[in-house]
Every structure is written in C-alpha cells, then in structure tokens.
Amino acid sequence: MTVTVKICGLSTEETLDAALDAGADMVGFVFFPKSPRAVSNERARQLADQARGKAEIVALTVDMDDAALAAIVETVRPDWLQLHGGESVERVAEIRRRFGLPVLKALGIREAADLAGIGAYAAVADRLLLDAKPPKGATLPGGNGVSFDWHLLDALDPGLAYMLSGGLDAGNVAQALAVTHSPGIDASSGVESAPGIKDPDRIRAFIAAIRGFRPNPDHSRALAGERISS
Numbered sequence: 368m369t370v371t372v373k374i375c376g377l378s379t380e381e382t383l384d385a386a387l388d389a390g391a392d393m394v395g396f397v398f399f400p401k402s403p404r405a406v407s408n409e410r411a412r413q414l415a416d417q418a419r420g421k422a423e424i425v426a427l428t429v430d431m432d433d434a435a436l437a438a439i440v441e442t443v444r445p446d447w448l449q450l451h452g453g454e455s456v457e458r459v460a461e462i463r464r465r466f467g468l469p470v471l472k473a474l475g476i477r478e479a480a481d482l483a484g485i486g487a488y489a490a491v492a493d494r495l496l497l498d499a500k501p502p503k504g505a506t507l508p509g510g511n512g513v514s515f516d517w518h519l520l521d522a523l524d525p526g527l528a529y530m531l532s533g534g535l536d537a538g539n540v541a542q543a544l545a546v547t548h549s550p551g552i553d554a555s556s557g558v559e560s561a562p563g564i565k566d567p568d569r570i571r572a573f574i575a576a577i578r579g580f581r582p583n584p585d586h587s588r589a590l591a592g593e594r595i596s597s
C-alpha cells in the first residue's frame with residue numbers, strides 16, 4: 368500500500384525542501400488570512416515554482432469566491448484546489464467545472480452522523496479530506512491539531528478516494544494507518560514547533576513513520592475476502 372502524503376501550510380523554502388526531499392507527494396499552501404500559515408499569492412507562486420515537478424501543489428482555500436480563486440489559479444498554478452470551508456456539494460461541483468482542477472474537499476468529522484455527507488461529496492470531488500471538526504471557539508476550520516476517533520471510519524467504503532487529517536504527527540500516524548488503512552495522510556500542526564513554524568526534523572520523522580508503516584497482513588487478506596481464522 369503506497370500512502371499519499373501531503374504536508375500542508377508550508378511557507379519557507381527550507382521547510383518546503385525538507386518536505387520534498389523526504390518524499391512528500393503533495394505540498395499545501397494556505398490562503399486563509401486568519402491562519403498563522405497564510406501566504407500571499409506572490410509568496411505561494413515562488414514556493415510553488417520550487418515544488419513544481421517534484422510534488423503536487425495544493426491551494427488550500429476556505430469558502431472563497433470565484434475572483435479570489437481565479438487569482439490564485441492564475442498566479443500560483445496549483446495542481447489541486449483544497450476546499451476547507453462549508454462549500455456545498457453544488458459549489459464544489461461548480462468550482463471543479465469552472466477551474467478545471469481536481470478538488471480535495473475537506474469534511475469535518477466528530478461523530479458518526481458527520482459521515483452522512485460523504486457519498487454526496489464523493490460524487491463531485493476528486494478526493495475527500497476527512498479532518499477533525501474544529502473545537503468549540505476555534506478560529507480556524509482546520510489546522511487545529513486535534514484528531515477524531517479513527518474507528519468512526521471502520522465502515523467506510525474501502526475504495527473511497529480520501530486522505531486522513533487532524534492532529535497527526537510522527538508519534539501517532541502509524542496507529543492512524545493501522546486503524547483506518549487510509550490511502551492518504553495530511554498534516555500541518557503535527558510537523559511544527561509552534562503554530563505556523565514548520566520543523567524540518569518533524570517533517571522528516573513524520574514522512575519516515577508513514578513510509579515505514581507495514582499493514583497487518585490479516586487486514587489485507589480480509590479486504591480481499593479471505594476468511595481469517597483466529
């Protein structure tokens with residue numbers, strides 16, 4: 368199982384290089400002004416040029432209008448648009464159609480009921496990002512360093528195109544993979560030394576923990592429909 372790894376909220380050449388050298392598949396730039404990781408379009412363009420051809424470039428936006436999205440698409444030339452707000456199913460489909468880019472739609476999860484929208488969003492997005500719902504009073508819709516109960520995903524369609532996020536770091540990501548078998552992993556604050564300050568050592572340790580993860584062979588056999596005796 369090859370896990371797609373995304374490191375989000377990069378804002379310096381040094382930490383971007385750390386992510387690229389460690390083998391990140393996707394790198395994310397945040398265009399949400401309240402975030403300590405926010406970058407301007409021009410700054411993101413410089414970083415994107417550094418990453419282009421080495422990893423897929425993701426522009427993280429929150430309930431953004433078409434004009435602001437168009438400015439990012441034109442200046443930064445991302446490979447993906449991440450929609451991390453309350454965008455409706457119709458709005459996701461519209462953005463995807465208008466900009467001709469694959470869409471990573473974030474959904475906040477806290478309890479089983481939060482999984483109800485997955486099917487409708489999966490029908491219009493190229494990939495889902497299952498993230499923890501922000502804690503009460505949080506000013507950010509993501510990037511809060513909190514996890515949700517990964518066992519909520521036990522009944523998920525194993526073929527669903529999604530990535531897991533929310534409070535993941537080098538110390539817990541193997542357990543997250545063991546529980547969910549997620550095909551993709553995304554982290555921001557778990558690879559930082561302080562909010563908005565990415566740490567090259569933590570980025571390397573995080574990606575090494577993912578690349579070193581070996582799934583339990585019983586799980587793979589069960590997915591293939593084999594009977595597992597105890």
Ligand SMILES: O=C(O)c1ccccc1N[C@@H]1O[C@H](COP(=O)(O)O)[C@@H](O)[C@H]1O
Nearest residue numbers: 402509510511512533534553554555556
């Ligand atoms: O990172 C941010 O600042 C951010 C701001 C607004 C929306 C989403 C944001 N981050 C995304 O949230 C996930 C989870 O973050 P964390 O690992 O729990 O800190 C992150 O991977 C980003 O995709």
